[in-house]
Amino acid sequence: SVLLYQKPNRDICQSGTSLKIQCVADSQVVSMFWYQQFQEQSLMLMATANEGSEATYESGFTKDKFPISRPNLTFSTLTVNNARPGDSSIYFCSSPGTGGYEQYFGPGTRLTVL
Amino acid sequence: GDQVEQSPSALSLHEGTGSALRCNFTTTMRAVQWFQQNSRGSLINLFYLASGTKENGRLKSTFNSKESYSTLHIRDAQLEDSGTYFCAAEDTEGADRLTFGKGTQLIIQP
Numbered sequence: 586s587v588l589l590y591q592k593p594n595r596d597i598c599q600s601g602t603s604l605k606i607q608c609v610a611d612s613q614v615v616s617m618f619w620y621q622q623f624q625e626q627s628l629m630l631m632a633t634a635n636e637g638s639e640a641t642y643e644s645g646f647t648k649d650k651f652p653i654s655r656p657n658l659t660f661s662t663l664t665v666n667n668a669r670p671g672d673s674s675i676y677f678c679s680s681p682g683t684g685g686y687e688q689y690f691g692p693g694t695r696l697t698v699l
Numbered sequence: 700g701d702q703v704e705q706s707p708s709a710l711s712l713h714e715g716t717g718s719a720l721r722c723n724f725t726t727t728m729r730a731v732q733w734f735q736q737n738s739r740g741s742l743i744n745l746f747y748l749a750s751g752t753k754e755n756g757r758l759k760s761t762f763n764s765k766e767s768y769s770t771l772h773i774r775d776a777q778l779e780d781s782g783t784y785f786c787a788a789e790d791t792e793g794a795d796r797l798t799f800g801k802g803t804q805l806i807i808q809p
Binding site: 628630633687 | 730732734739740741742744747749785787789794795796797798799800801802
């Protein structure tokens, strides 16, 4: 298994600003992902964070809006650029950890954009 | 359409009773996971199945990849079982990418 930590656990920002969400794993992991969850809805995969290279984005998500960095095997940052009220949601990082397929999720970052 | 169809969307049980949640898949899935999302929003891993049946306490889950469905059975429901339950499946292209169902909001009443 793997333990994932996220920072901040919640944030409130003004429209038009940018904010960063950090995800740290307690061990080196090959795969790391970012998910978005709107209130009372399901989780949607945003992107795969690739170590040392550009993230792979799912349909509907772009690197200009949600740039993702993954400088090493324990760390990833999701940035929300030009935040809008429609970006208000919970953002989760996840990873299957080492040697397994079961996915583990961080505690989530609850973002409110005013 | 949705690759993962979860039902029911909401369920109310009295303490001590039980029921089943179900996910149907419209494409072949390699594995399925079940999560409970608690009131703080945290996702708790319940089961990971590539096939067959697993049981843990009052919970039991089955994944039938040939018939494209998975179930989660809850028996002797307790108040702390309240929350939203999600199934999430990984298709055969793999790469650990999960597609989530829309969730079942479970309320346990005294």
